[in-house]
Amino acid sequence: MASDLAAKAKEAFIDDHFELAVDFYSQAIVCDPNNSELYSDRAQANIKLKNLTEAVADANKAIDLDPSNPKAYLRKGTACFSLEEYQTAKAAFEAGSILAKEDTRFTDWIKKCDKFIAEENGEIPIESSDATPTNVVAPSSATKDDEQVKDTSNEVITTPAKPKYRHEFYQKPEEVVVTIFAKGIPVNSVSVDFGEQILSVKIDVPGEDSYILQPRLFGKIVPTKCRFEVLSTKIEIRLAKAESIQWTSLEFGQNSLVVQRSNVSAGTQRPTYPSSRPTRDWDKLEAQVKKEEKDEKLDGDAALNKFFRDIYKDADEDTRRAMRKSFVESNGTVLSTNWKEVGSKVVEGTPPDGMEMKKWEY
Template structure:
């Protein structure tokens, strides 16, 4: 259980970490939570397509899920078994014991009614969906009811008088949501209506849904969380770095290359075409910015003083 919890925390901190999904899937397989494990492996495979381990474990999960479904179909209760009644002679001798037993059963029944079962549940998310798992071992699928609203999930298990109906953190698409009831758990997939990260499963006043940020001016540029006490404006920092690169003075070939690069970057389309054509056709010996001059003819090579142009035959 600790491994699953650690993996969920790692995924919340960095949803793009494929290793966290692999660790979660491995931990869930050890707990025989194969549907949850498969979903984790699928999420990891989408992030790391070249990792063959995910495909192998997804195939293993499919086999285990198929076996689990077979066991569920075979586990239907046999209600046709009769009750063996004691003989007349034994009834009188055991009457006191029966009275005590009946009283105890009545008390146990009353206590059971008061202590309704509370099943553990957990969730994890992917960019387009949230997967909720309710660990209701032994619950019959015919007694399980799951309904989806715009921002409501309702789960009921009639045989145990269990009801779970949270208001969700974000909105969902009910027609795209689905669930499956297995012998050990109920797995529910909620299709997100918006591509936002859910900070929790349930909505609270202190946990508002994040809104998209519209940056209209330099003074409203977003800042990002940091372990430092001072907030860092990364957009401003990037602009400063670009300014330093533009004003940086280099010597020799580096300075010449920077000059040509700056000219090309700030030039219009005709100037860029002229620079490309002259440089390629002259084998790097001529660089012209005049398209009218070089556009209508081939640019011949012009080697530096003291050097000679030669053509190589292959």
């Protein structure tokens, strides 16, 4: 059954019906979920559809199932290259070249990666007479099955409209923390992969539909410093920023702009949450409120209440217990600070002159 579906998928791919090919490959994977070739082939169809993060996830799964599958490394490398993750792409091509030394496509792609990495680092790459073109196209020796798609660095990679689990993020100068609110998920059901500018999360609980979160991130991260933790109520993922810049969103988009670097030390910077409202200096506002409270001049009951609040704030635990117990038991008519006096008895109410206490009738 799986082989028949795979044959139909390849036929659809040859006819440039890439969506149909992905559908057939997905059906084949259901029948044979441990087949590395099916994942690597679906990765190529996803590359054609510009579903680059999905392609990386498929390639990673293919590698997990069969680390000796060179095609999977080729798929991962080409998808990461289009995502401008040149270091990750180069690592994949190098791993694949070890497995398939006779395949010159890996060597060609490694040269391309070196060129773009050098440009990113501000180095001047050494040009040779037989240098390959710098635009993203497949090496001349590649078959139609291995052609590379156009560079999609400015395209938005979207997640499903109605995800199974809600997620949000906040950030510090040095990291971004992504939280997926999923309760009671077994640790072995969660897989997380980090790229230079890609996050791939999969929650695969037996008997349930898989949850996949694969955003292309707003900025680049350091994969070796990233980590995640599966807790009882959520999954917390910490992304180490490659640069101390403020992310205006979690995902990269067409309108993403380069923002100013953060000059605040990690120890004093508060986590910032994405918002469309004007930004405020909360530290300055807090200091202003405290100053106004200190300088505030009150009269009558307001002044008396402030006096009692100040006592409670600076009191020890016994004094606070006495104040709470006496106030509650006397229905707000007695406020004692002596725990030895009120701790062993019920505090009776003492109404003001000219008034009497009455119990509320239910």
